[in-house]
Amino acid sequence: MSIFDGAFINTQLSKHTSIFGLRLWVVIGILIGVLIVFILFLISLCVVSRRRHRRTGDYKTTGATPAKEIQNIVHIPGPHMLRRPAPAKVPEIHVDIGRPEHRVVVKSDRVSSGESKGTVGSGCETTSSFGSGSVGGIGPEVSHLGWGRWYTLRELEDATGGLCPENILGEGGYGIVYHGVLTDGTKVAVKNLLNNKGQAEKEFKVEVEAIGRVRHKNLVRLLGYCVEGAYRMLVYEYVNNGNLEQWLHGDVGPVSPLTWEIRMNVILGTARGLAYLHEGLEPKVVHRDVKSSNILLDRQWNSKVSDFGLAKLLCSENSYVTTRVMGTFGYVAPEYACTGMLTEKSDVYSFGILIMEIITGRSPVDYGRPQGEVNLIEWLKTMVGNRKAEEVVDPKLPEIPSSKALKRALLIALRCVDPDATKRPKMGHVIHMLEADDLLFHNERKSGGGESSRSLNDFQQEHEDSNLDKRTDEGISVQSEHGSGRNNYQSTRGR
Numbered sequence: 499m500s501i502f503d504g505a506f507i508n509t510q511l512s513k514h515t516s517i518f519g520l521r522l523w524v525v526i527g528i529l530i531g532v533l534i535v536f537i538l539f540l541i542s543l544c545v546v547s548r549r550r551h552r553r554t555g556d557y558k559t560t561g562a563t564p565a566k567e568i569q570n571i572v573h574i575p576g577p578h579m580l581r582r583p584a585p586a587k588v589p590e591i592h593v594d595i596g597r598p599e600h601r602v603v604v605k606s607d608r609v610s611s612g613e614s615k616g617t618v619g620s621g622c623e624t625t626s627s628f629g630s631g632s633v634g635g636i637g638p639e640v641s642h643l644g645w646g647r648w649y650t651l652r653e654l655e656d657a658t659g660g661l662c663p664e665n666i667l668g669e670g671g672y673g674i675v676y677h678g679v680l681t682d683g684t685k686v687a688v689k690n691l692l693n694n695k696g697q698a699e700k701e702f703k704v705e706v707e708a709i710g711r712v713r714h715k716n717l718v719r720l721l722g723y724c725v726e727g728a729y730r731m732l733v734y735e736y737v738n739n740g741n742l743e744q745w746l747h748g749d750v751g752p753v754s755p756l757t758w759e760i761r762m763n764v765i766l767g768t769a770r771g772l773a774y775l776h777e778g779l780e781p782k783v784v785h786r787d788v789k790s791s792n793i794l795l796d797r798q799w800n801s802k803v804s805d806f807g808l809a810k811l812l813c814s815e816n817s818y819v820t821t822r823v824m825g826t827f828g829y830v831a832p833e834y835a836c837t838g839m840l841t842e843k844s845d846v847y848s849f850g851i852l853i854m855e856i857i858t859g860r861s862p863v864d865y866g867r868p869q870g871e872v873n874l875i876e877w878l879k880t881m882v883g884n885r886k887a888e889e890v891v892d893p894k895l896p897e898i899p900s901s902k903a904l905k906r907a908l909l910i911a912l913r914c915v916d917p918d919a920t921k922r923p924k925m926g927h928v929i930h931m932l933e934a935d936d937l938l939f940h941n942e943r944k945s946g947g948g949e950s951s952r953s954l955n956d957f958q959q960e961h962e963d964s965n966l967d968k969r970t971d972e973g974i975s976v977q978s979e980h981g982s983g984r985n986n987y988q989s990t991r992g993r
């Protein structure tokens with residue numbers, strides 16, 4: 499282009515146009531600018547709509563599990579696994595769980611009491627991916643757990659009548675629990691975790707880790723979960739007869755439907771559930787909030803331990819020091835409350851308090867009672883020490899238990915709340931003591947049953963001296979708490 503042409507173009511571009519008298523080059527500049535903005539706008543529209551399409555995808559509109567989930571979730575029998583192939587037996591489910599140094603391998607073989615059994619790979623191996631992903635660590639990673647089902651918010655809203663207040667079963671520290679019915683008719687309890695508390699997401703993760711892999715008839719089963727937007731929900735099997743706290747302390751009239759036998763079965767079932775958490779899984783699980791409102795009951799009065807939100811996964815043989823003591827006032831073990839030192843013996847302590855509560859019908863701490871009776875454990879110790887063991891039973895009990903049965907239960911409770919955590923029995927040992935009927939009371943017969951004339955120390959000493967660690971002619975192999983380790987709570991008595 500010659501200088502001439504350049505000057506010509508310059509002249510043309512500098513001419514004023516009819517648009518507000520603007521020069522031509524200004525008008526062209528504005529047009530190009532508008533065009534660029536328009537193109538950018540179109541591009542961003544495309545990107546947003548593609549992203550939205552990917553996120554909502556097929557699984558949301560159809561309610562099915564996303565394809566990635568289908569590949570990763572390993573078979574768990576049940577009505578919720580509709581879209582997944584159901585292999586007859588999965589040899590091993592690898593679960594990356596908890597702290598990075600933990601690797602959990604849940605094997606599918608069943609142990610005798612009907613629960614699946616968890617074992618560790620080789621010690622505490624290093625591998626973990628849980629919690630490192632999206633949505634606060636509960637994104638697609640959950641699918642690697644090898645259990646459960648991802649429910650859509652829509653499904654759970656439909657199941658609970660739009661989280662209708664009429665369907666509220668109760669409210670706990672971390673959220674509201676709703677009764678719901680899924681489209682296939684399955685009754686569920688949906689726990690809608692509060693997100694405005696920093697703990698909620700953490701609890702969600704802990705709970706998903708802890709219960710997702712657990713199967714035991716005395717533990718409430720977690721069926722799945724929902725993570726959508728700000729929502730975090732857990733979907734449990736529905737347990738249809740309320741919780742133990744309601745039956746012990748609620749308005750049930752002058753006579754409680756909880757007979758002595760029912761109460762002992764509740765204690766035994768709870769012990770079995772806890773023994774499984776402590777001794778049947780690696781890493782073991784410490785519940786941290788054993789209390790009557792966390793013991794759910796079905797219509798046959800079977801007990802199921804719920805609310806693993808506070809559970810901590812422990813590496814074998816290790817204790818765990820927490821900076822924040824959690825649990826419920828009146829049930830928390832002294833060493834845990836004072837030092838934050840958490841072991842499964844903290845659960846044993848809470849379980850001891852629970853036994854006392856079940857026997858007496860009294861709350862662990864009740865400020866409505868006269869001084870000296872406010873603290874259940876102190877009152878009970880005083881009563882037993884003053885040879886008034888028979889007077890501690892719940893006045894609403896329909897029948898008075900035998901002296902032997904009462905003393906056995908009291909003894910077990912007292913041993914569980916030993917201030918020295920190392921002296922408390924393991925849950926497996928507790929089961930043996932509960933099952934060992936006459937075993938504990940050989941000495942009682944020898945001494946002519948004169949229990950009422952002895953002090954609390956005598957009471958405990960006598961039973962500690964009894965033949966707890968011997969094989970008896972009844973064929974019950976009772977091992978000491980220092981016995982052979984895993985599953986040593988399974989007696990040889992046929993079940």
Ligand SMILES: Nc1ncnc2c1ncn2[C@@H]1O[C@H](COP(=O)(O)OP(=O)(O)OP(=O)(O)O)[C@@H](O)[C@H]1O
Nearest residue numbers: 667668669670671675687734735736737741791805
């Ligand atoms: N799977 C379930 N089936 C039936 N009812 C349930 C189920 N899970 C919880 N509930 C009921 O929902 C209520 C609230 O339970 P949640 O575990 O949230 O709180 P909590 O145990 O009362 O208190 P906290 O949060 O302090 O442990 C309780 O009354 C409980 O009985």
